[in-house]
Amino acid sequence: MSVSAELIRELNEARARREPIALVSRPDGGAASLVRPGEDIGLAESALDGFFRSGKSGLADLAGGEQVFLAVHVPAPRLVLIGAVHISQALAPMARIAGLDVTIIDPRTAFATEDRFEGFPLYADWPDEVLPGLGLDPYTALAAVTHDPKIDDMPLMAALEANCFYVGALGSRKTHGKRQIRMEEAGVSEDAFSRIHAPIGLDIGASNPSEIAVSVLAEVILRLRGAKSEKGQGI
Amino acid sequence: MDRHDPLMIAETWSREGRSVALATVLETWGSAPRAVGSHLAIDSEGNFEGSVSGGCVEGAVISEAIDVIETGTTKVLEFGVADETAWEVGLSCGGRIRVLVEKVTL
Numbered sequence: 019m020s021v022s023a024e025l026i027r028e029l030n031e032a033r034a035r036r037e038p039i040a041l042v043s044r045p046d047g048g049a050a051s052l053v054r055p056g057e058d059i060g061l062a063e064s065a066l067d068g069f070f071r072s073g074k075s076g077l078a079d080l081a082g083g084e085q086v087f088l089a090v091h092v093p094a095p096r097l098v099l100i101g102a103v104h105i106s107q108a109l110a111p112m113a114r115i116a117g118l119d120v121t122i123i124d125p126r127t128a129f130a131t132e133d134r135f136e137g138f139p140l141y142a143d144w145p146d147e148v149l150p151g152l153g154l155d156p157y158t159a160l161a162a163v164t165h166d167p168k169i170d171d172m173p174l175m176a177a178l179e180a181n182c183f184y185v186g187a188l189g190s191r192k193t194h195g196k197r198q199i200r201m202e203e204a205g206v207s208e209d210a211f212s213r214i215h216a217p218i219g220l221d222i223g224a225s226n227p228s229e230i231a232v233s234v235l236a237e238v239i240l241r242l243r244g245a246k247s248e249k250g251q252g253i
Numbered sequence: 254m255d256r257h258d259p260l261m262i263a264e265t266w267s268r269e270g271r272s273v274a275l276a277t278v279l280e281t282w283g284s285a286p287r288a289v290g291s292h293l294a295i296d297s298e299g300n301f302e303g304s305v306s307g308g309c310v311e312g313a314v315i316s317e318a319i320d321v322i323e324t325g326t327t328k329v330l331e332f333g334v335a336d337e338t339a340w341e342v343g344l345s346c347g348g349r350i351r352v353l354v355e356k357v358t359l
Contacts, residue, residue, distance in 0.1 A: 020327060020356040021275055023267035030264050043277060045353050047327040075290025077279060087279050087353060089290045 021050035028052060029091070036093035036155055038070050043087045053088070060084075093157040094119055095183070095242055100145055100173045101164035102129035105188070108231035109161070110138050116235060118159070123148050125169060145173040154180035159238045161218060163188040171200060178210045184241040186218040186234060215241075259292040259303030263357055272297040273357040274318035278305050278350055279329065285348035297322045305352050306332075318354050327355045 021043065029052060032039040042051045042059060053059045055070045060080035069076070073092040079085050097113045099106045102124035110120045123141045124130040130142035141148045149172075154160065160177035162170035165188055174197075177185040187197065194216040201211055219233030220240070259275070266273045276293040278285075286307035293303040293311065295318035305314055310332045321328055333349030 020325065020358050022358045023264065023273075026260055026264045026267070026275075026357060030260055033260075043353055043355065045279065045327070045329050047355075050355065075288070087277065089277055089292070 020047075025050055025052060033091050033093075036153065036157065038090075038092045038157075040069060040075075040091065041089040043089065045085065045087060048084075059086075061086075093155065096121065096158045097238065098123065098149075098152065098154070098158060098160045098173070098177075100124070100160065100162040100170055101188075102126070102131075102135060102140065102142075103163055104227040105163050105230050105234070107134055108228040109234055110135060112231055112235050113238070114138075116239065118238070121152060123173070124164065126164075145169065145176070149173060149176050154182055156181045156183055158182045159184035159186075159241070161186040161188075161234055161238070163218065163234075165189060165193075167197065167200065171197070171204075174214060175201060175204065175206055178206065178213055184215065184238045185213055186215040186237065188218045189216060191217065257302050259294040262302040263292075263294040266294065266296050266300075267357055267359065272322045274321045274354055275357055276303075276305050276314050276318060277353045277355075279353050280351040281348060282333070282350075283348040285350050287350075293318075295319070295322075306350060310350070310352070314352055314354065321354045321356050325356050325358075327353065329353055 029039060029041055038055055040053050042053050044050065060082055061078055065078060069088050069090050070092060073090055075088055075090045077085055077087050096119040099109065099120065099122045102122050106122055110122060113120050121139045122135055123145050125142065125144045127142045130140055154177055160173060160182050162174050164170050170187060174185060174187055198211055215237060219230055220236045222233050224230040224233040263273050263275055274295045276295065278287055278289050278291045281289055287304055291305055293301055293305045293314060295301045295315050297319055299315050299319060301315055304311060314330065317328055317330055330352045
């Protein structure tokens with residue numbers, strides 16, 4: 019007949035935990051329910067996938083012919099920056115303007131200072147101490163920009179493991195080749211490793227930290243939204 | 254989470270023992286200021302949080318919501334330029350929207 023307060027409480031708890039979830043309402047007056055990715059509500063799995071991937075709400079026809087409405091809630095996209103470097107100083111405010119929640123991690127206390135990143139969540143700790151608490155997920159982008167394998171390697175592998183929607187690493191092709199050898203020795207498959215965007219950023223000829231930040235942000239947005247040309251919408 | 258989040262408000266108000274309805278934008282056509290899936294939480298006194306339009310049809314949705322709270326019957330409302338009442342309630346942006354209003358039960 020309606021939506022129960024209990025259901026709304028459960029929905030809000032899932033949202034607070036950054037879990038994708040949808041409120042299924044019945045315009046004909048039936049009782050509302052909740053659905054999570056992969057669950058069966060009489061909707062084709064690919065159709066349900068589409069709702070969660072796009073994050074867009076809408077009407078859907080169930081196999082039984084009933085029309086339902088899915089109010090889709092996916093976590094806000096987030097950008098985790100490994101490295102409180104000059105590029106990050108430009109990238110953090112740009113990413114925030116673009117609607118991403120930004121977090122910065124760098125164990126080097128000379129870099130990770132409040133003065134350099136005023137108003138941003140900042141951790142002057144090793145990534146392996148911070149990341150478990152942040153909970154990397156498919157709605158998170160991770161960019162490792164310290165150049166230092168001791169700092170960058172662990173979060174890159176954690177981001178691949180968590181299926182982050184974007185994983186990028188600063189460094190030349192040669193640096194990236196060495197990274198591949200280290201990571202494959204650590205058990206990362208070739209397939210997984212190929213998901214790392216390196217050298218980081220779209221190739222726009224960026225030549226200073228701010229321009230590199232633009233190229234990284236553009237690459238993150240491209241991974242998040244997909245190119246219009248690939249979706250057949252033209253540019 | 255934003256303290257004006259209508260779903261958080263709906264939960265809080267229900268817990269406080271207030272009677273609540275939840276309005277949701279089901280479909281939009283043309284120029285519509287709020288995306289499909291946007292929510293508005295309303296209580297029986299006409300207090301509200303959130304939006305289903307740029308403020309054009311909220312008044313009408315709120316009065317319908319109070320009725321939904323009393324009767325418990327789900328309603329689907331449609332507002333658009335083709336509909337004279339839409340002009341009366343002021344959907345001046347030129348779009349058309351369909352809004353679901355359902356009671357939040359305890």
